[in-house]
Amino acid sequence: MVVKVYGPAYASPKRVIVCLIEKQIEFETAPVDLIKGEHRNPEYLKLQPFGALPVIQDGDFTLYAIIRYYAEKYRSQGTELLGKTIEERGLVEQWLEVEAHNYHPPIYEMTVQLLFASKLGLSVDEKLVKKSEEKLGKVLDVYEERLSKSNYLAGDFFSLADLSHLPFTQYLVGPMEKEYMIRDRKHVSAWWDDISNRPSWKKVLELY
Secondary structure, three states: OOEEEEOOOOHHHHHHHHHHHHOOOOEEEEOOOOOOOHHHOHHHHHHOOOOOOOOEEEOOEEEOOOHHHHHHHOOOOOOOOOOOOHHHHHHHHHHHHHHHHHHHHHHHHHHHHHHHOHHHOOOOOHHHHHHHHHHHHHHHHHHHHHHOOOOEOOEOOOOHHHHOOHHHHHHHHOOOOOOHHHHOOHHHHHHHHHHHOOHHHHHHHHHO
C-alpha cells in the first residue's frame, strides 16, 4: 500500500517525505492549501482533528506523528535513522526533542511572520521576529558547540535528528533571507551544507 502524504507544499510534510525517501518507501501526495483554509474542511478534520499538517494515510492507518514510526517500521531498509546502539538512539531522541522544543518554536514564528502573515492579510510583527531571531541564535550557538565535536547532532551518523531540521532551515536560508544565521557559525554551516546536499532532500525540493 502506497503512503499518502497530505500538504507537500509546506515544511512539516516535507520532513515526512524526505524520511520516506531515505527509507525507500513508496508514497504519493495530496495537496492541502492552508491559505485557503482547506485544513479546516470537515473531510480533512476527519483525518487530522487539530487541522494541522502533516498527516498520512497508509491503507486504513492514519497517523500524524510520523517520522519515528517509519524509521522504526522499516528499520531494515534504506538509511538507518535511529542509531545502531541504545546510546545512539538516546542521542537521536535527545536532539529530536531539542529540535521540537528549542529550535522549532522560534523558527516557526519567523516563518509565520515573514512568509505567511502578508498572505493571510496580516501585518508582520517585527518585535516578534526580532525576539524569535534572538532565541534561534542562542539555539544555534549550542548547535555550533555540539557540531564542533561531531559531524551530526547525534554523533558521526546522519539521523532523524538532522533530517528534522531540513524543511524550516531551508525557509531560513532561502525565502526568509536569514542565511547569515547559518553561515556565521562555521560548524553549523558545514553541517547544513552536508545535510542539505543529500540526494533525498534535493529530490524533495525538485518535486515540491
